[in-house]
Amino acid sequence: EVQLLESGGGLVRPGGSLRLSCTVSGLVFQRYAMSWVRQVPGKELEWVSVISSSGGTTYYGDAVTGRFSISRDNSRNTVYLQMNSLRADDTAVYYCAKVHYWYDNSGYSPPDYWGQGTLVTVSP
């Protein structure tokens, strides 16, 4: 059974930093690209970032470019999201999700498996 477990969420002041972690089990982690998606409670899903299986390719949504950084440690089956210069509108549940499949130079499919999410609250 594929499982994704996020951690690291919490309360942070505006301008602060936070690092989210997502540990994956039930699959060969190093074979799959991973993504982060966020959702303000009661609102729509918003794609945040993706990282290729090797970690060599990353992409970001416009709202987080330059502030957030995605990385992974294939020896620990873990993907990370480093969030800097946090703002009130970054407040959301952050989901870790496995990319369904990735084609080099051709794109990638939206996620198939999702974690249960971790809440990040940015407030004074």
Add this chain to the structure above:
Amino acid sequence: QSALTQPASVSGSPGQSITISCTGTNSDIGVYNFVSWYQQHPGKAPKLIIYDVRKRPADVSNRFSASKSGNTASLTISGLQAEDEAHYYCSSYTSRSTLIFGGGTKVTVL
């Protein structure tokens, strides 16, 4: 980049069929078949119900079907059941190498 356009709500009686539309542009849905649909119940993570425009994961009921025409993808739920009451989101890969989601549709079973 603006979200894909979905109706805010759709409703139907048990046993009926409903269809949810998802309109994008010729930079996403119009040019890629990396279109997925998700079901999300309150307080839960999204669940994949359709991928590659029209394919169903093995554990998803065949009451869910989907298609695409031009810049618009569609999800149809046949034989509507009480358990289908949830939010539904579409998603597509884009020409900017990003993903985009729809604004979500709340399905109500009357």
